[in-house]
Amino acid sequence: MELKYILESLLFSAQKPVSVKELRDLLSATATADESSDFAKSLKKTKDEDVTAALEQLAADHEAAARSYRLVSVAGSWQFVTQPEFSPWLRSLVGVKARPSRLSQAALETLAIIAYRQPVTRAEVEQVRGVNVDGTMQTILERGLVEQSGRAEVVGRPSLYSTTPLFLEYFGLRALDDLPAADELRRIPVEKPPAPVTADPGLATAAPQELKLEETPAAAPIETAEAAPEPEPEVPPAESPAGEPAK
Numbered sequence: 001m002e003l004k005y006i007l008e009s010l011l012f013s014a015q016k017p018v019s020v021k022e023l024r025d026l027l028s029a030t031a032t033a034d035e036s037s038d039f040a041k042s043l044k045k046t047k048d049e050d051v052t053a054a055l056e057q058l059a060a061d062h063e064a065a066a067r068s069y070r071l072v073s074v075a076g077s078w079q080f081v082t083q084p085e086f087s088p089w090l091r092s093l094v095g096v097k098a099r100p101s102r103l104s105q106a107a108l109e110t111l112a113i114i115a116y117r118q119p120v121t122r123a124e125v126e127q128v129r130g131v132n133v134d135g136t137m138q139t140i141l142e143r144g145l146v147e148q149s150g151r152a153e154v155v156g157r158p159s160l161y162s163t164t165p166l167f168l169e170y171f172g173l174r175a176l177d178d179l180p181a182a183d184e185l186r187r188i189p190v191e192k193p194p195a196p197v198t199a200d201p202g203l204a205t206a207a208p209q210e211l212k213l214e215e216t217p218a219a220a221p222i223e224t225a226e227a228a229p230e231p232e233p234e235v236p237p238a239e240s241p242a243g244e245p246a247k
Helices: 003-013 020-033 038-042 048-065 084-094 105-117 122-129 134-142 165-171 182-186
Strands: 069-074 077-082 146-151 159-163
Touching (some): 003 048, 020 077, 077 084, 105 122, 105 134, 122 159
Antiparallel strands (some): 146 159
């Protein structure tokens, strides 16, 4: 009898994912309850590393056998799951369960910031995203993907936020170490969106504030001819009282 087959029987009968610590505690409890079995006693002090190694070997065995199910580790716990290609028949058997709505793009971006920079404050998340995240934070908190994990040692002692085990389960991760490296994310090619089909290629593409009006030369002042002085009216000579011209 090998350790991996004992673990296989436990996981096959379990109704939920089982962690390495829980499996080790079961081995220890069995050794205490069944003192007549020397083999059970030998497993009483099995180390976590040995349990993990046996589980990984068991997972490799099932993968090589190409069965309809496989052994996986999600959020630090192990369980048997069916292969995705058999989902149509399983839905007919158990029905379709109502699943929560998908996360929005804003929620995914906020989760990514928290996952890579945790523990992090709300203000730090907003600084990275450049927008207010009150509504988004409320959504992921209610979904149990993020939790308050302490308080920052700064003025006001704002709350610190970290991801939860449900976050790992939601994305199918064994641990946070399985998150893509930041360098890998930078290497993902980003395609630029095509130009609008109604755009006129002759139109300017610069921003309005960068556009300048062409300066036209100032018009030369119009020269006008000086008006000739009007002739003074002739004043008739004064007449003498007798009607004779004055001398």
